[in-house]
Amino acid sequence: MDDKSMLMIPGPTPVPERALLALAKHPIGHRSGEFSKMFAEVTDNLKWLHQTQNDVLILTASGTGAMEAGIINFLSRGDRVLVGCNGKFGDRWAEVAEAYGLSVEKITAEWGKPLDPEAFRDKLQADKDKQIKAVIVTHSETSTGVLNDLETINRHVKAHGEALIMVDAVTSLGACSVPIDEWELDVVGSGSQKGYMIPPGLAFVSVSAKAWEAYKTADLPRYYLDLEPYRKSAGKQTTPFTPPVNSFFALQATLKMMREEGLQNIFDRHERQKNATRAGIRGLNLPLLGADDCASPAITAVAPADVEAEAVRSQVKKRFDIALAGGQEHLKGKIFRIGHLGFVSDRDILCVLGAIEASLSAIGYSNFTPGAGVAAAAKVLNQ
Amino acid sequence: MDDKSMLMIPGPTPVPERALLALAKHPIGHRSGEFSKMFAEVTDNLKWLHQTQNDVLILTASGTGAMEAGIINFLSRGDRVLVGCNGKFGDRWAEVAEAYGLSVEKITAEWGKPLDPEAFRDKLQADKDKQIKAVIVTHSETSTGVLNDLETINRHVKAHGEALIMVDAVTSLGACSVPIDEWELDVVGSGSQKGYMIPPGLAFVSVSAKAWEAYKTADLPRYYLDLEPYRKSAGKQTTPFTPPVNSFFALQATLKMMREEGLQNIFDRHERQKNATRAGIRGLNLPLLGADDCASPAITAVAPADVEAEAVRSQVKKRFDIALAGGQEHLKGKIFRIGHLGFVSDRDILCVLGAIEASLSAIGYSNFTPGAGVAAAAKVLNQ
Numbered sequence: 001m002d003d004k005s006m007l008m009i010p011g012p013t014p015v016p017e018r019a020l021l022a023l024a025k026h027p028i029g030h031r032s033g034e035f036s037k038m039f040a041e042v043t044d045n046l047k048w049l050h051q052t053q054n055d056v057l058i059l060t061a062s063g064t065g066a067m068e069a070g071i072i073n074f075l076s077r078g079d080r081v082l083v084g085c086n087g088k089f090g091d092r093w094a095e096v097a098e099a100y101g102l103s104v105e106k107i108t109a110e111w112g113k114p115l116d117p118e119a120f121r122d123k124l125q126a127d128k129d130k131q132i133k134a135v136i137v138t139h140s141e142t143s144t145g146v147l148n149d150l151e152t153i154n155r156h157v158k159a160h161g162e163a164l165i166m167v168d169a170v171t172s173l174g175a176c177s178v179p180i181d182e183w184e185l186d187v188v189g190s191g192s193q194k195g196y197m198i199p200p201g202l203a204f205v206s207v208s209a210k211a212w213e214a215y216k217t218a219d220l221p222r223y224y225l226d227l228e229p230y231r232k233s234a235g236k237q238t239t240p241f242t243p244p245v246n247s248f249f250a251l252q253a254t255l256k257m258m259r260e261e262g263l264q265n266i267f268d269r270h271e272r273q274k275n276a277t278r279a280g281i282r283g284l285n286l287p288l289l290g291a292d293d294c295a296s297p298a299i300t301a302v303a304p305a306d307v308e309a310e311a312v313r314s315q316v317k318k319r320f321d322i323a324l325a326g327g328q329e330h331l332k333g334k335i336f337r338i339g340h341l342g343f344v345s346d347r348d349i350l351c352v353l354g355a356i357e358a359s360l361s362a363i364g365y366s367n368f369t370p371g372a373g374v375a376a377a378a379k380v381l382n383q
Numbered sequence: 384m385d386d387k388s389m390l391m392i393p394g395p396t397p398v399p400e401r402a403l404l405a406l407a408k409h410p411i412g413h414r415s416g417e418f419s420k421m422f423a424e425v426t427d428n429l430k431w432l433h434q435t436q437n438d439v440l441i442l443t444a445s446g447t448g449a450m451e452a453g454i455i456n457f458l459s460r461g462d463r464v465l466v467g468c469n470g471k472f473g474d475r476w477a478e479v480a481e482a483y484g485l486s487v488e489k490i491t492a493e494w495g496k497p498l499d500p501e502a503f504r505d506k507l508q509a510d511k512d513k514q515i516k517a518v519i520v521t522h523s524e525t526s527t528g529v530l531n532d533l534e535t536i537n538r539h540v541k542a543h544g545e546a547l548i549m550v551d552a553v554t555s556l557g558a559c560s561v562p563i564d565e566w567e568l569d570v571v572g573s574g575s576q577k578g579y580m581i582p583p584g585l586a587f588v589s590v591s592a593k594a595w596e597a598y599k600t601a602d603l604p605r606y607y608l609d610l611e612p613y614r615k616s617a618g619k620q621t622t623p624f625t626p627p628v629n630s631f632f633a634l635q636a637t638l639k640m641m642r643e644e645g646l647q648n649i650f651d652r653h654e655r656q657k658n659a660t661r662a663g664i665r666g667l668n669l670p671l672l673g674a675d676d677c678a679s680p681a682i683t684a685v686a687p688a689d690v691e692a693e694a695v696r697s698q699v700k701k702r703f704d705i706a707l708a709g710g711q712e713h714l715k716g717k718i719f720r721i722g723h724l725g726f727v728s729d730r731d732i733l734c735v736l737g738a739i740e741a742s743l744s745a746i747g748y749s750n751f752t753p754g755a756g757v758a759a760a761a762k763v764l765n766q
């Protein structure tokens with residue numbers, strides 16, 4: 001049956017009807033008063049969502065573009081940076097830093113395990129002459145469903161005093177609290193097809209006063225990703241280059257929805273759905289990749305032992321038209337990932353667990369009590 | 384009256400209903416077979432539109448992002464480049480090249496005048512030891528409505544033999560012929576909100592085998608705009624970073640429309656509407672900024688002498704809800720620009736000329752025979 005598919009991947013995430021209809025509006029000129037009015041409203045609401053008074057700049061790019069901008073605008077060739085690497089995206093930010101000739105030191109953890117804040121503390125404390133200019137951390141590691149302990153790592157960065165903290169919040173912003181001002185996060189990057197509930201096409205980067213201070217002497221080459229023109233244009237309620245105005249229509253709609261729901265309710269919903277998903281998977285006797293105390297609110301990775309991960313995923317797709325994500329890099333074929341990020345209702349969680357259970361049975365895995373997955377999830381949802 | 388506005392600016396351009404409806408489809412996963420199928424079709428049709436067998440890569444960016452990618456992937460720090468500068472966009476590519484430490488030599492012409500191909504020939508012929516690595520030319524200079532003589536300039540580049548030719552075809556591709564293979568154009572950048580008839584959000588860059596050869600030794604830093612991963616992913620019918628899947632839906636629809644209309648018909652339509660627009664403006668006794676023999680098929684710049692350009696533009700907007708573009712940089716307030724690019728019908732040309740005439744009368748300019756603008760345009764359209 002066509003047009004009945006369901007996205008349970010970590011992005012693109014489901015898009016509410018009012019955002020889809022907004023996308024279909026005829027575009028307007030981006031140098032018009034009408035656009036500027038929308039730009040101002042969207043920016044105000046983005047600052048609310050980011051819990052910050054810092055600039056929140058809007059780029060036409062994927063999340064990777066926003067993160068690259070966040071890195072290259074505030075550093076100079078040869079600068080020493082610490083990069084937390086426990087998944088595909090941590091590794092990517094190390095690659096970006098290396099591509100620009102930064103001196104990269106990786107702090108690694110096994111994929112599926114969280115970064116150890118102590119490892120950051122050791123490096124930062126040992127850096128007496130303040131050579132470390134930035135610490136780059138992926139908050140929610142999308143490839144493994146692990147939420148890194150950003151709060152503690154950031155505390156060590158603050159104790160160091162000099163280094164900027166740069167955060168990939170692509171799958172944490174809008175799913176759990178990322179209190180930028182309270183934690184004094186310098187650079188935070190994210191993308192529209194995640195917690196923002198609209199299709200891919202926009203990316204966001206928030207920038208602190210301390211980062212702007214570093215901008216003054218930063219010497220890495222850039223033009224399209226140079227953030228100063230975005231700041232300057234934002235002061236005039238516009239963008240330096242032609243923005244995807246239809247994506248702005250959609251974002252205007254979803255940010256209004258988010259304000260109506262309220263930040264704490266959004267975070268509570270993600271927490272509840274995460275817990276229900278994990279309980280449901282446990283009910284099916286399937287192993288989870290990450291531990292409960294570092295579980296991402298956006299995505300749950302399942303590492304089946306007695307059944308092929310890809311067989312489950314393809315059965316769920318074929319039989320129920322639900323898109324789950326597979327594993328990446330060396331986890332390819334080893335795990336499948338359930339996205340519960342953005343416009344996801346409790347109903348969706350029961351639905352995906354029911355479909356996984358039926359698919360497991362269909363491919364001959366029956367090491368669970370029929371109905372146990374949905375029952376365990378329902379119990380959590382009803383608490 | 385709301386929702387009745389009309390875009391006659393050089394981008395965003397009008398979007399056909401079927402593309403708007405495609406935008407409102409629920410997104411699909413970008414790592415799905417369904418997306419790959421669409422990607423393959425879109426890429427095939429892009430190559431048809433670009434008249435090339437070269438790679439045509441698809442970026443999530445504005446046209447500036449595509450042009451920056453086109454420049455920085457094939458050059459090295461200190462490389463000598465010639466940049467044609469006779470408007471805002473030519474100047475911008477010089478800025479990009481300078482931002483990356485290239486040795487930039489500008490070949491300038493007054494805004495509103497075309498670049499002189501002889502100036503390129505002189506520089507290229509004098510370069511006996513082949514130090515010039517690239518020549519960067521804006522084909523249709525959006526800021527002035529001037530079409531530069533790319534064919535002749537490119538012939539001089541070919542006679543040089545070493546330099547790459549890099550073309551900003553942002554407002555020429557899909558408006559007039561840009562025969563990439565026939566002319567052996569190495570790098571050609573463009574953006575979705577122009578001749579492609581969809582909203583902003585995608586950008587395109589075609590790359591020749593000669594440019595890929597230069598890629599091997601090019602040393603400018605890049606990551607998000609590194610084109611090799613786009614080429615590699617395109618070989619697998621996908622993109623390296625999350626693409627705006629809804630923009631792909633829309634582009635799939637408009638490329639189909641373009642194939643139905645046919646390349647020559649599209650070019651003829653733009654030529655006819657350009658001529659009709661220019662005849663209409665002459666009928667109103669308003670001076671045109673550029674000469675006929677270098678008039679862009681996408682945009683007509685009008686430089687009124689006895690009436691304020693901005694007064695005309697704001698009256699047309701206020702009274703008839705038609706968006707015209709103003710002047711940029713030192714032409715601000717001196718000109719207004721009529722976009723006739725992409726999804727524009729002959730009817731639209733009569734409409735905008737009628738609205739301009741009525742607005743001129745309303746603000747007290749009456750140096751024309753009533754009806755003369757529309758009549759002159761109608762004559763051209765009926766030929």
